[in-house]
Amino acid sequence: MSEIQFHIYSRDHFHEKVAPFCDDLEKNSIYKSPAFSRAWLESHISEAKKGREILFLSLWHNQSMIGLFPLCIYRFGTLRIGMPLGRDPVSCHGVIQNKDYTEAVALLAEEITKQKLFNLLYINDLSDHDTVTCTLYECLKDQAWSVHSIYRNCCYGVEVHNSLDQLKESYGQRKSFQKLLRKEKKLHKDYDVQIECISGQKESPDVIDRIIGIQQESWLRRRGNFMLKQNPHHKTLILKGLQMNHGYVYFLKLDQEDAAFAFGIRSGDKLCLLWTAFKEKYASSYSIGVMLMMQIIKQAYAEHITSCYFCHGDSEWKRRLANQSLNLTRTIAAYGTIPKIAARCYYQVCLLHRNKTINSVWEKVKKAKCSLSRKKDV
Secondary structure (H helix, E strand, O other): OOOOEEEEEEHHHHHHHHHHHHHHHHHOEOOOOHHHOHHHHHHHHHHOOOOOEEEEEEEEEOOEEEEEEEEEEEEEOOEEEEEEOOOOOOOOOOOEEEOOOOOOHHHHHHHHHHHOOOOEEEEEEEEOOOHHHHHHHHHHHHOOOEEEEEEEEEEEEEEOOOOHHHHHHHOOOOHHHHHHHHHHHHHHHHOOEEEEEEOOHHHOOOHHHHHHHHHHOOHHHHHOOOOHHHOHHHHHHHHHHHHOOOEEEEEEEEOOEEEEEEEEEEEOOEEEEEEEEEOHHHHHHHOHHHHHHHHHHHHHHHHOOOEEEOOOOOOHHHHHHOOEEEEEEEEEEEOOHHHHHHHHHHHHHHHHHOOHHHHHHHHHHHHHHHHHHHHHHO
16 A cells, blocks of 8 residues: 555646546446546546635555545535536546555545645435445544435436347336337337447537537427526536546437437446436327437447446336346545534434435425526526
């Protein structure tokens, strides 16, 4: 452990000290997530408020970066709260670490405690597959931190096989999947179906306009959900992803018309699909969004992708396509008397949020807020 060095870099030093090593670290990391890609980090740094404190906690061995924990620091009185950089769009966040240095995370926990970088560490979407970050929390416990964790939701995904027959076998005789295959056959009978994959900005400079065009005719606008038009930061993320070959935009075209899109970020052999939308006029007859996902899954193996994840949410279409899943938790660690009290209080609030009655009331409040917001825009 003595050979491994610990360094802290600010946002001003990212491009010089951290960015050149990101791709190699991601390639050799234990756990893959879009939040570890250079495109993700660069876009969130550029969009973060100028006064926001951003720290890159890094581990080094023989001038190679073997671990990285990108954090934003928030202050509330005496509380210094560390949260992963770029929590929106929702993904799986944590520590990225080289697979050959599995014990190095213990040094990270020691340095965080010794240097008092923050007294609360909160991750809103910790994956149970992310063994490195889970180990970090265990190491913080050994450093006298208290840790609270509560289940948030499930993240569905698909394990991709090297042939369509093997993929179908992984679903067994699931009726919902058989129904999707029939819809797919009908779609190809009624339309000229084309799938366009874009992974470089120069290939399609109008990609943002095409995405916005689909969203404008989708259910997102009606429900007041995420719209790319009002989110310049997310435009930056898509374009950065395309420029650095981390991002993929898929369009499903029916008779040469854009009918649906999906955007994902690739990390190693994993593709995490962050956003999708489809034109409502195709919704009832063809399940057009799901048709696009099926096409992406079919093409994935040829691109050396072994798994596709649909990120958060329990939508029916995700359950219908999924043949694997991971669990996500809200996890908070605290060091010191006041931070531990604050962490305990937050944990109790999360428990209340899981109460079905309280959660139902909260969802109604959010819908009412969205409705008022749409009326103001009109």
